[in-house]
Amino acid sequence: MRLPIVSMEDSELFPKSNRLLLPSSLAAFPLEAFEKLNALLDKLWWSRLVISVRGYVINYIQDEEEKLFLCDDAFIQIHVIFAERNHQFSPSQFIRDLACVSSFPQINEDLLELERNPGFEPNPFTQPETTESFLRIFGRPNAATYHIANCQKHAYLVFTNILRLLIERWSADCASKKKGIRFDTDPEWQPDDRVVLFQQFYQGNRTWVLTDFDRHIIDFWKPNGAKVVFGDRYIEKKKRAGFLLCDHCGMLEQCLDQFPQFKQHRFCSEQCLASMLDANQISV
Known part of the structure; x- marks a missing residue:
């Protein structure tokens, strides 16, 4: 049996409203x-x-x-x-x-x-x-x-x-x-525009603005966090355009040559560089 398919355009799952709708009480859970x-x-x-x-x-x-x-x-x-x-x-x-x-x-x-x-x-x-x-x-x-x-x-x-x-x-x-994303296999997965995740990513800023949730997801999935968040196809498209990933956590650059390099390793933050040094990924 197929797994549930989810679409952000599904108005029953994700109602489009000017305020977040919360139920007074939910029906019995299956x-x-x-x-x-x-x-x-x-x-x-x-x-x-x-x-x-x-x-x-x-x-x-x-x-x-x-x-x-x-x-x-x-x-x-x-x-x-x-x-x-x-x-x-x-x-x-x-x-x-x-x-x-x-x-x-x-x-x-x-x-x-x-x-x-x-x-x-x-x-x-x-x-x-x-x-x-x-x-x-x-x-x-x-x-x-x-x-x-x-x-x-x-x-x-x-x-x-x-x-x-x-x-x-x-x-x-x-x-x-239902038409939508197959979370388990779909390489086309990409968050809907209304999904606020790495919310500064699409705004052209040169610095990352991450919440605790964003950091948790990237840390859990490292070094593949960006692929989980944005989808395989999207990441491959960005890489073909010259964008690079952090070699430690997998964060994607927002602009070309954003991430500095140390001994041929790209890093998005001092923390990631320190982690690579501590793990002996980079020899000094």
């Missing part, structure tokens, strides 16, 4: 179908799904620095759990927790009220049937946690909803009727 699909998915599929969802969400909040920072923390955790499989929580455990959080009645509104008034009831952090999931995802109940949760809900609710829709389509074998 946990059994998730387990079947999860057994088929590889880290590249998961990574590109997280990149797409993260970019879609951040597009709406990129001018809100704290919210962007906290949502990036959430998306990094999602990436670590589902793509990297290097976390104390398994994907199965985490998706059950996300399902619990997203299905709590009026979750969007209640998290907002909890931030405004920590004594608000009903409090999902203290309800017997939901407390463990909320504690695992957000932390112990206090005013600081409620603030973080109200910011990070943008990441968790949108990701859970998109994943739920993809699983339901896959279960109904509807994926073959």
